[in-house]
Amino acid sequence: MITKDLKISKMLSEHPQTLDVLIKVSPHFKKLNNKILRKTFASRVTVEQAASIAGVDLYNLLFELNKIINISTELEKIQSKKMNNEETKNQKPNIIDQINAEKIRQLDVRPILESGVDPFQNIMAAVKEIKDDEVLLIINSFEPIPLYSVLAKKGFEHWTEKENGLFRIYFYKNKEAVQNDNSEKQKTSLNETDYKNVIELDVRELVPPEPMIKILETLPQVDENTLLLVHHHREPMMLYPKLEERGYEAVSNKIEENYYKVVITKKRNA
Numbered sequence: 001m002i003t004k005d006l007k008i009s010k011m012l013s014e015h016p017q018t019l020d021v022l023i024k025v026s027p028h029f030k031k032l033n034n035k036i037l038r039k040t041f042a043s044r045v046t047v048e049q050a051a052s053i054a055g056v057d058l059y060n061l062l063f064e065l066n067k068i069i070n071i072s073t074e075l076e077k078i079q080s081k082k083m084n085n086e087e088t089k090n091q092k093p094n095i096i097d098q099i100n101a102e103k104i105r106q107l108d109v110r111p112i113l114e115s116g117v118d119p120f121q122n123i124m125a126a127v128k129e130i131k132d133d134e135v136l137l138i139i140n141s142f143e144p145i146p147l148y149s150v151l152a153k154k155g156f157e158h159w160t161e162k163e164n165g166l167f168r169i170y171f172y173k174n175k176e177a178v179q180n181d182n183s184e185k186q187k188t189s190l191n192e193t194d195y196k197n198v199i200e201l202d203v204r205e206l207v208p209p210e211p212m213i214k215i216l217e218t219l220p221q222v223d224e225n226t227l228l229l230v231h232h233h234r235e236p237m238m239l240y241p242k243l244e245e246r247g248y249e250a251v252s253n254k255i256e257e258n259y260y261k262v263v264i265t266k267k268r269n270a
Contacts, residue, residue, distance in 0.1 A: 004048035026054035108139040195227040228264040
């Protein structure tokens with residue numbers, strides 16, 4: 001049975017015929033014909049999130065998806081699981097209402113999507129440049145719901161407005177998040193001075209996925225007294241989850257275009 005929590009990638013893998021249903025209920029899902037977007041977007045989005053992104057009713061979508069895979073599902077059973085706690089925040093936060101226009105950095109991801117590229121890396125690069133007193137404005141043709149949880153982990157709140165089918169999403173840091181972030185930076189800076197050994201790794205000349213492989217191969221040499229300094233040609237966003245799984249953490253600093261210094265350490269409590 002297809003449920004609201006099932007990832008789109010898993011659903012399409014197990015039931016390829018469900019793609020026709022997605023495309024039928026909303027043209028937004030035509031993007032899943034693009035192999036790159038299908039691989040990246042579909043792995044991060046659940047059925048429930050997909051329904052919200054496309055602006056379709058979750059109950060109807062679940063019914064049609066289960067119907068095409070010949071699962072005899074009672075409508076009442078699906079309906080009982082219908083999300084009933086969605087609340088739309090219509091009141092504009094003061095920080096958005098009062099901020100100077102010069103403090104708003106805008107990123108329109110529609111051209112990126114039209115070119116068939118996942119804008120996630122562009123968004124994360126923009127997030128990296130946002131100062132504590134600035135706001136990032138993302139403009140999109142659909143609501144990027146998975147992005148909310150990703151940036152929330154980085155201390156960002158959001159406020160979304162929709163007008164004539166266009167979504168404008170403001171991401172901003174509250175004062176508590178800024179204070180915690182500064183404290184974390186101070187803690188990281190102090191910790192770096194405590195390491196007795198430093199391993200340097202230059203992966204700028206390697207082609208993907210060799211940089212990641214090289215870094216992961218080096219990790220066993222990094223203990224609680226050792227710091228791994230990686231010279232990278234870009235911020236290794238895909239590396240971070242793998243480090244987290246292995247009990248490591250990283251801090252990246254952009255030195256110049258195509259040059260990042262990535263400091264990797266073993267978590268003290270890992």
